Amino acid sequence: MRSGDVLLKMEEVSKTFPGVKALSDVNFTLRQGEVHALMGENGAGKSTLIKVLTGVHPMDQGKVYLNGRPIVARSPLEAQHLGISTVYQEINLCTNLSVAENLYIGRLPRRRGAIDWKKMHADSEQLLRRLNLNLDVKKSLSDYSVAIQQMVAIARAVDMSSGVLILDEPTSSLDAQEVQQLFAVMRKLRDEGMGIVFVTHFLDQVYEITDRITILRNGSLVGEYETSKLSKSSLVTHMIGREWKEEDEHRKTESSYTPEVVMAAKSLTRAGSIKPVSLSVRKGEVVGLAGLLGSGRSEFANLIFGIDQADSGVMTLGAEQFQSMNPKKAIRQGIGFCPEDRKIAGIVGELTIRENIVLALQAKKGIFNYIPLKKQQEIAQRFIDLLRIKTPSMEQRIDNLSGGNQQKVILARWLATEPKLLILDEPTRGIDVGSKGEIRRLILDLAKSGLSILIISSELQEMIECADRIVVLRDRMQVGEISGGDMNEASIMKMIAEGGGTSEQYPQTGS
Amino acid sequence: MSNTRRRAANIMHTKIIWPLTALAAILLFNLFFVPGFFHMEIKDGHLFGSLIDILNRAAPIMVIAIGMTLVIAKEGIDISVGSVLAIAGAVAISLIGVVPLWMAIGAALIVGALCGLWNGVLIAYLGIQPMVGTLILMTVGRGIAQLITEGKVLTTDSKSYGFIGKGFFLGLPFSIFIAAFVFLLVLYLKKRTALGLFLEATGTNKVSSEYAGVEPRKIYLFVYIVCGLCAAIAGLLVSSNISSADANNAGLWIELDAILAVVIGGTSMRGGRFFLAGTVIGALFIQSLTTTIYSMGVPPERIMVVKAIVVIIVSLMQSDRFRQMFQQKSKKAVIG
Ligand SMILES: Nc1ncnc2c1ncn2[C@@H]1O[C@H](COP(=O)(O)OP(=O)(O)OP(=O)(O)O)[C@@H](O)[C@H]1O
Ligand SMILES: [Mg+2]
Numbered sequence: 001m002r003s004g005d006v007l008l009k010m011e012e013v014s015k016t017f018p019g020v021k022a023l024s025d026v027n028f029t030l031r032q033g034e035v036h037a038l039m040g041e042n043g044a045g046k047s048t049l050i051k052v053l054t055g056v057h058p059m060d061q062g063k064v065y066l067n068g069r070p071i072v073a074r075s076p077l078e079a080q081h082l083g084i085s086t087v088y089q090e091i092n093l094c095t096n097l098s099v100a101e102n103l104y105i106g107r108l109p110r111r112r113g114a115i116d117w118k119k120m121h122a123d124s125e126q127l128l129r130r131l132n133l134n135l136d137v138k139k140s141l142s143d144y145s146v147a148i149q150q151m152v153a154i155a156r157a158v159d160m161s162s163g164v165l166i167l168d169e170p171t172s173s174l175d176a177q178e179v180q181q182l183f184a185v186m187r188k189l190r191d192e193g194m195g196i197v198f199v200t201h202f203l204d205q206v207y208e209i210t211d212r213i214t215i216l217r218n219g220s221l222v223g224e225y226e227t228s229k230l231s232k233s234s235l236v237t238h239m240i241g242r243e244w245k246e247e248d249e250h251r252k253t254e255s256s257y258t259p260e261v262v263m264a265a266k267s268l269t270r271a272g273s274i275k276p277v278s279l280s281v282r283k284g285e286v287v288g289l290a291g292l293l294g295s296g297r298s299e300f301a302n303l304i305f306g307i308d309q310a311d312s313g314v315m316t317l318g319a320e321q322f323q324s325m326n327p328k329k330a331i332r333q334g335i336g337f338c339p340e341d342r343k344i345a346g347i348v349g350e351l352t353i354r355e356n357i358v359l360a361l362q363a364k365k366g367i368f369n370y371i372p373l374k375k376q377q378e379i380a381q382r383f384i385d386l387l388r389i390k391t392p393s394m395e396q397r398i399d400n401l402s403g404g405n406q407q408k409v410i411l412a413r414w415l416a417t418e419p420k421l422l423i424l425d426e427p428t429r430g431i432d433v434g435s436k437g438e439i440r441r442l443i444l445d446l447a448k449s450g451l452s453i454l455i456i457s458s459e460l461q462e463m464i465e466c467a468d469r470i471v472v473l474r475d476r477m478q479v480g481e482i483s484g485g486d487m488n489e490a491s492i493m494k495m496i497a498e499g500g501g502t503s504e505q506y507p508q509t510g511s
Numbered sequence: 512m513s514n515t516r517r518r519a520a521n522i523m524h525t526k527i528i529w530p531l532t533a534l535a536a537i538l539l540f541n542l543f544f545v546p547g548f549f550h551m552e553i554k555d556g557h558l559f560g561s562l563i564d565i566l567n568r569a570a571p572i573m574v575i576a577i578g579m580t581l582v583i584a585k586e587g588i589d590i591s592v593g594s595v596l597a598i599a600g601a602v603a604i605s606l607i608g609v610v611p612l613w614m615a616i617g618a619a620l621i622v623g624a625l626c627g628l629w630n631g632v633l634i635a636y637l638g639i640q641p642m643v644g645t646l647i648l649m650t651v652g653r654g655i656a657q658l659i660t661e662g663k664v665l666t667t668d669s670k671s672y673g674f675i676g677k678g679f680f681l682g683l684p685f686s687i688f689i690a691a692f693v694f695l696l697v698l699y700l701k702k703r704t705a706l707g708l709f710l711e712a713t714g715t716n717k718v719s720s721e722y723a724g725v726e727p728r729k730i731y732l733f734v735y736i737v738c739g740l741c742a743a744i745a746g747l748l749v750s751s752n753i754s755s756a757d758a759n760n761a762g763l764w765i766e767l768d769a770i771l772a773v774v775i776g777g778t779s780m781r782g783g784r785f786f787l788a789g790t791v792i793g794a795l796f797i798q799s800l801t802t803t804i805y806s807m808g809v810p811p812e813r814i815m816v817v818k819a820i821v822v823i824i825v826s827l828m829q830s831d832r833f834r835q836m837f838q839q840k841s842k843k844a845v846i847g
């Protein structure tokens with residue numbers, strides 16, 4: 001077989017979930033030696049296509065051919081044996097096991113019947129080195145950040161793959177440098193003749209790495225295109241089904257904040273997590289926190305919201321001073337916190353969309369101050385409309401939603417509490433291009449109406465467009481601040497890079 | 512809107528259908544094989560018969576199972592309920608005649624709540640595994656009850672106390688009214704306060720709930736206290752029914768019946784969604800099963816086996832995954 005030969009073909013694939021036609025008669029072709037982007041809005045059916053291919057869900061109808069032979073995978077394991085490796089959008093790793101165990105689970109190397117730990121650890125280290133990762137493979141996976149966990153999942157899939165590798169939004173929590181390492185590996189695999197399916201909402205990445213693009217809209221196929229022949233604006237136009245033009249650099253023009261300080265942190269510190277940070281946010285101000293992964297951005301947010309306790313330092317909210325904080329207290333004080341890790345700290349999987357939306361508001365009101373069902377439905381409906389959450393019903397379990405729509409529900413949860421200060425840690429992770437713009441506008445509108453926002457985003461451009469001021473962290477230390485017209489990617493990157501001193505490249509989160 | 516409500520109702524429906532079917536099946540079985548099972552007569556204005564007997568005996572299981580439902584919803588378990596039942600019974604009976612009756616009852620309930628508090632602190636605040644944490648009280652509890660009864664089987668001849676577990680009200684056993692009261696109270700907590708939401712949220716994803724401002728530990732503490740209280744109420748029912756407190760045998764193995772009732776009722780041992788009505792039906796089913804087996808004259812040594820088999824079948828039917836497997840198999844069989 002040569003590069004360009006058809007490797008995998010899906011024909012007329014359909015899948016219906018109760019109330020949702022997730023896929024209707026979709027065709028998809030993957031060739032040898034290509035990286036193929038699967039694009040579409042949140043809820044378009046990308047993950048579903050991957051899941052029916054790999055046997056997570058049975059397909060209602062359709063055929064799949066691998067190397068010309070019809071195949072049916074009834075479980076991910078079967079797909080694996082057929083040579084299709086997948087990193088699903090909601091990564092499924094065992095965070096209580098070690099990194100090495102996660103890499104080799106289900107295929108532990110054995111010697112005379114017993115597990116060969118030595119070999120496993122050595123192999124793991126070598127495997128991770130391919131992705132430029134230097135980890136202590138004996139440590140439990142939960143000691144590492146989401147980004148590292150994602151890299152570990154990718155490393156596992158890459159190692160097991162033969163023929164087809166599927167990556168569903170693998171880069172959503174990686175920073176630029178790690179994305180490059182991943183791309184280097186992908187290019188190498190592609191050159192070896194593998195077919196790679198790549199899902200992402202980052203258009204730049206699509207143009208950087210992919211050869212072809214297949215676009216889905218509302219569960220139907222729009223078409224297959226060669227990446228080099230499809231412009232960005234026509235790509236998005238196909239995705240959303242109406243004319244789209246790249247928005248002009250719409251940098252926040254007018255600042256709407258008042259001198260009134262809503263939150264002031266003074267030398268907040270936590271050993272092993274973050275060195276003293278002092279930061280104040282004014283009413284209606286949008287402050288960005290920039291830095292690489294592990295620079296202490298999320299750690300600082302955790303201190304403000306009381307997820308972690310500060311060792312020293314004081315926080316002032318309005319007129320009151322606080323030495324210690326906890327989430328409930330923080331919510332009562334008018335703080336909202338949309339955390340980074342949606343699956344672990346955001347969604348409550350078994351509950352409905354309505355229940356997920358009202359949860360924090362109910363916690364704010366207290367257990368005996370029950371929000372009547374009618375009122376809950378009103379609130380839920382308001383946010384489903386406002387954020388255009390795609391679902392057949394508000395009584396749908398949240399884990400039946402597509403990734404991006406889950407993220408919108410979590411945003412809704414916090415907006416429903418009508419906070420004074422909203423901390424957004426990667427608020428648009430996994431959200432499609434169209435909705436990203438809308439959420440950005442929403443943030444600006446909210447700020448205009450007096451809400452203060454502390455935003456953390458790996459997408460510097462996004463932060464620059466929203467923020468009045470950006471505080472830069474590096475190696476768990478506050479290194480500087482940029483505001484107004486000086487804010488641009490170059491100046492921020494420069495500040496991140498400067499400051500001297502090297503540190504471990506992949507610090508762990510937490511302590 | 513009515514659409515979504517119908518869908519929500521449907522979900523409830525599928526969960527409660529299995530315990531209902533099981534209960535119906537066992538009653539039907541009795542209709543054919545146990546003569547006189549449905550026979551009922553009125554004596555002194557009270558109803559008598561096997562069915563009434565089942566209701567009366569099911570009451571303590573029901574009350575304990577309701578408490579257990581909350582504990583299981585939070586992904587926990589409480590295997591100390593049998594011992595707590597014995598302690599509460601011993602406290603009540605040993606105090607009757609010494610202090611006014613209401614005080615004896617109050618003391619038993621307080622002791623039950625304290626037992627729950629103990630379990631809750633071990634589990635919520637010291638982070639001990641629920642099974643291990645409640646195992647402590649399960650084993651020590653019988654000893655405590657022994658201490659209270661001083662190693663004897665205490666008896667009482669208080670008529671008023673006997674009414675709780677033996678009396679009749681409006682022609683029905685009074686114990687049923689107590690069980691109904693507990694059920695309605697907990698149902699109220701679930702539906703009219705945020706307890707249901709918070710409990711289901713923490714049982715599903717503790718971290719997310721905490722981030723959303725719910726305080727999981729307080730919720731855990733609360734449900735273990737409620738479970739202890741329920742066990743104490745069951746202790747009153749049981750000891751009053753036989754007018755005595757037996758530290759060794761009162762409520763022996765009742766935790767198993769209660770856990771089964773919860774699982775059959777549709778609440779998953781993995782926590783999350785819980786179904787109080789399902790639990791009540793589950794408890795009725797377990798008691799009907801026990802009574803039926805006894806009245807069939809199954810030799811005592813085989814009773815547990817028969818019970819186990821029936822329970823396994825019902826639990827399997829309650830499992831979504833098993834049903835799916837089953838349906839796929841039968842679909843394939845049809846196609847093939
Ligand atoms: N298990 C499920 N049960 C019910 N509906 C589901 C289930 N999984 C997905 N859906 C629905 O199918 C549709 C397609 O979802 P899918 O996850 O494939 O979207 P996606 O294209 O991957 O979106 P995203 O970019 O947000 O990840 C959505 O409307 C979603 O709500
Ligand atoms: Mg998806």
